[in-house]
Structures are given as structure tokens and as C-alpha cells.
Amino acid sequence: MAAGRPFGLLGLPDYVAVVIAHVIRTIPFATLVILPTFLSFDRGLEEASKDLGADEFETFRQVTLPNVFPGVVAGGLLAFTLSFNEFVYTYFVKGSGDPTLPVFIWNQIRYNVTPEVNVISVVFLAVAVSTVLAAVSVTRVELIAQR
Numbered sequence: 001m002a003a004g005r006p007f008g009l010l011g012l013p014d015y016v017a018v019v020i021a022h023v024i025r026t027i028p029f030a031t032l033v034i035l036p037t038f039l040s041f042d043r044g045l046e047e048a049s050k051d052l053g054a055d056e057f058e059t060f061r062q063v064t065l066p067n068v069f070p071g072v073v074a075g076g077l078l079a080f081t082l083s084f085n086e087f088v089y090t091y092f093v094k095g096s097g098d099p100t101l102p103v104f105i106w107n108q109i110r111y112n113v114t115p116e117v118n119v120i121s122v123v124f125l126a127v128a129v130s131t132v133l134a135a136v137s138v139t140r141v142e143l144i145a146q147r
Contacts, residue, residue, distance in 0.1 A: 014094050021093040022083040029082055030075035037071025077135040081128050 045067070049059040087102040094103060101120070108117045 017093045018090055018100065021089045022086060025086060025089050026079035026082050030079040032075075033078055034068075034071050034075040037068050041067050074135045077131050081131045084131075085124065085128065 041064070045063050046059050049063045050056075054062065085102070087106060090100050090102055091106065094100060099107065105117055105120055108114060
């Protein structure tokens with residue numbers, strides 16, 4: 001049977017269980033970033049677009065999406081960064097198949113520290129810092145802070 005696997009009774013593959021756990025873990029954080037963007041969006045812009053003859057899809061594509069896109073990108077990057085560095089959820093949810101990168105690093109540190117663990121850690125740090133810098137450059141933080 002599926003002993004020892006949290007989602008084993010559902011018959012889900014290991015990677016699906018890990019993705020579900022990470023999505024559940026990061027949704028509150030992403031929502032905290034995305035929600036103010038939607039709340040500060042002026043719905044009058046959508047009405048004006050429709051008054052000028054645009055249909056629903058065109059209004060969404062040309063008015064709504066460009067205005068909320070920075071917040072959505074910032075929330076996605078925050079969720080990715082949290083998920084990328086998450087070990088505990090992955091360790092408890094994954095099955096006995098191939099380990100994910102955080103679990104691999106944990107196993108390497110438990111038994112012996114090798115130079116590849118140091119390199120992977122530096123890459124983790126570089127990815128996290130570059131993700132934050134990308135979020136700052138894409139989201140126009142100074143405009144969000146003024147609202």
C-alpha cells in the first residue's frame with residue numbers, strides 16, 4: 001500500500017504531493033503581496049475601456065493586467081523564493097523516490113560536508129538575492145510604497 005506517504009492513499013506521485021504542499025505553504029505570503037495591488041486598482045479604468053468599445057478580454061489584456069502585473073510578479077517571486085528554500089515541507093511530504101535539492105543537501109550535511117554542498121549553497125543564495133532584485137526592479141517598489 002502507500003505506507004509512510006501523506007498523499008499515498010490518493011495515489012498521487014511524489015512530485016505532485018510536494019507541489020501541493022508548497023502551494024499551500026506559499027499562498028498566504030503571495031496573497032499579502034498581491035491583494036493590495038488589486039485593492040488599489042481603479043475600476044474606473046476598466047469602465048472607461050468598456051465605454052470606449054473594448055470587450056472584456058481586451059480590457060483585461062490592455063488595462064487590468066498591466067496595472068496589476070507588478071504585484072502578481074512580486075507575489076510569484078516571493079512564493080518561488082520561499083518554496084525554493086523550503087526543506088521541512090518537502091522532507092515530510094516526499095516519498096522515497098529521488099530527493100529534491102534541499103533534501104539532498106540535508107542528507108549531505110548529515111553525513112559529511114563536501115565542497116558540492118558549499119557550491120549549491122552559494123547558488124541558492126545567488127538565486128534568492130537575484131529573485132529579490134528582480135522583484136524590486138519589476139514591481140516599481142517606490143510606486144507601491146507611496147499608495
